[in-house]
Amino acid sequence: MRKLHYSWIILFLTFFSIIVAGIVRSSSGVFVIPFEEEFHWDRSMISFAFGLSLFIYGFSGPFMGAIVQSVGIKKMMLISMGTLMISLILTLFMSEPWHLVLVWGVLNGLGASLFLTVLSPLIANTWFVKRRGLAIGILTASTATGQLLLLPLLAYVIEDSTWKNAIVIILILSMIMFLLIWSFMKDSPRKIGITPYGSEEEIVSESPNKLKMNPFKTAIDTLFYAFKHKEFWLLAGSFFICGLSTNGLIGTHFVALCVSFGIVAVTAASFLSIMGVFDLVGTTASGWLSDRIDNRWLLFWYYALRGLSLLLLPYALQQGSLTLLMIFTVFYGLDWIATVPPTINIARNVFGLEKSVIIYGWIFAAHQVGAAVAAYGGGVIFERYDTYSYAFVGAGIFCFLASLFVIIIRKEQAKN
Incomplete structure (x- = not known):
């Protein structure tokens, strides 16, 4: 065995x-x-x-x-x-x-x-x-x-x-x-005397200088290094929209949106839980696909289809159809953070193994800024217009913009 x-x-x-x-x-x-x-x-x-x-x-x-x-x-x-x-x-x-x-x-x-x-x-x-x-x-x-x-x-x-x-x-x-x-x-x-999974080469020892570095200076210096690359701005911009359209908008306002259409809060929270289950399937599959398919096109379709689903969500709720809402829940769960594996792959290809971890951290920071904007902005829009529809339609349009951001990344930088 x-x-x-x-x-x-x-x-x-x-x-x-x-x-x-x-x-x-x-x-x-x-x-x-x-x-x-x-x-x-x-x-x-x-x-x-x-x-x-x-x-x-x-x-x-x-x-x-x-x-x-x-x-x-x-x-x-x-x-x-x-x-x-x-x-x-x-x-x-x-x-x-x-x-x-x-x-x-x-x-x-x-x-x-x-x-x-x-x-x-x-x-x-x-x-x-x-x-x-x-x-x-x-x-x-x-x-x-x-x-x-x-x-x-x-x-x-x-x-x-x-x-x-x-x-x-x-x-x-x-x-x-x-x-x-x-x-x-x-x-x-290396600590337990083996090589990484799939490697046939000996592991290179860590550089002694690596242990003496100032981690805060390293993080800031790496950020300024990333600023010089167009790919960083495209990935950070698309991830800003990713955060805006997931845990910022859906994660914060989905239950309230459902309640405004007469769906009880416990049922709405259960739909969110179901999204979590399908996220496990969708993001794992996305990782498998990112080893095999041009990562730019994966991101293009993830963002485009997410945008379309956000445009259709208010319509599904207006129809009062739990069936349509369940379809949205399953689809959105599959797509929730499916964007992450190809985004990490592109960052690694552009910036290399060592720098890509810190640079991805900064890209993810942009994700959280987008989440904060949507969490606050969704509430402001609802208070002003007494509806979430404008927030969800706006997020859908932004997702289409994100699909354009990722597709203009150079093909050689998106190799799996």
Whole structure:
């Protein structure tokens, strides 16, 4: 019987760690009303803390990518998961608004950053030569899956008992993941005397200078290096739109949109959970395809079809058809972050293995800016026009623009 290569053990360990980090970060949505009712805090203040978490986890990514090159993958994963655990424990004892800002806004954002930004390309680049696109697809699929999958369960626990019990459930998951990382995670194949999956060459030793670098200076210097390349602006621009059209708009306003058309909130949250399930399938398939097909055309069709679906969503809701809504849910779940594997592939081809992890972190930061714009802008549009239709139609049009951004990248830079 053929022995399982250790790269696959690392892959699935990372997969579940990303899912747990995604659950911790995204659970904020189900705690808004419980925090408001128990502590009598303004919803705007609670939203500020949760929004700060989004901002910090997005913009910490490039620095996490630089720091991990100095301290190692395993140690950084333990520090990050430990930070999430501390934030959850402190949540159980908070009593003042600034506690929430510090615990959830800062600690939660910092803890989630490594897992939800640069860890996927870092693991794929370090542990895989063959099947690298598939590895990225599996890992990035876990990001949205973790953020959407457990929301109905947590909402049920809060409704049936108390929000503290929901926090304890997430904390237990984090503790289990911390122990698994401690027991089985390795920094690199070289550390255990093997080569990456699919490699037939000896692993080159790490440069001694790499360990002495200033991670913050490295992140900033890499950003200015990326500024000189047209491909960075095209990928960052398309990812801005990706964030705007996924967790910024759908993730924030989908439930409210459904409620405005008479669909109950629990049903709407369940549709989001179903999106998470199909995201696992779609993004894994996207990773497999990105090893075989021109990555520009993959991105072109992902964005174009996403744009079309956003234009049709308000129509489906106006018809009051749960069947059409389910079709949208399945399709959108398949497409949710299918854009990530080909985007990472193009970044790696343009900037090389070493720089691409940090540069992808900056590209993902643009994703989070787009998410923040849509999260805030969707609410403003609804307050002004008493409908979300303009927001979703606008996002659909932006997706068509993103499809044009990616298709003008030079073909040789999009090789799989």
